[in-house]
Amino acid sequence: MQITPDDSSGLSAGEVKRRHIVVKAVVVGAVAGVLASAFRLALEHAEHLRAAAVARAGHWGLPVALGLGVLMGALGVWLVRRFAPHASGSGIPQLKSILLRESEPEWRRLLPVKFFGGLLTTGGGFALGREGPTVQMGSGIGHMVSE
16 A cells, blocks of 8 residues: 655645644543543532531531432432433443444533533532543543544
């Protein structure tokens, strides 16, 4: 297979393709970084709001904490089950199945559901990390840019 140079720029077709990939990689990194930072800040804010609500409740703090956890957890579960079942869990197994071509990414639904579902459940006091959801949202950004 012989690569023919692009007449207008003097670059080979492979070189042109590599340069486009670099630009896309920079865009993916920037957008994913901004989204990850926004997710982290939103989680911190939700946790502070929950802690403040529990502190203001006085001796009703435990029932308020449990009630907020149940309410926010139920909303998060409903959001995921209703709009994007592939956004359930940490996101790492789902990303692995996409990489193995066992499933198709659906970034249009994944991004908002993963962000707000994770915000609701973690903000409600569930012991969930932000790393898995951030990785899955970053993969959604990558797929969005690739389209």
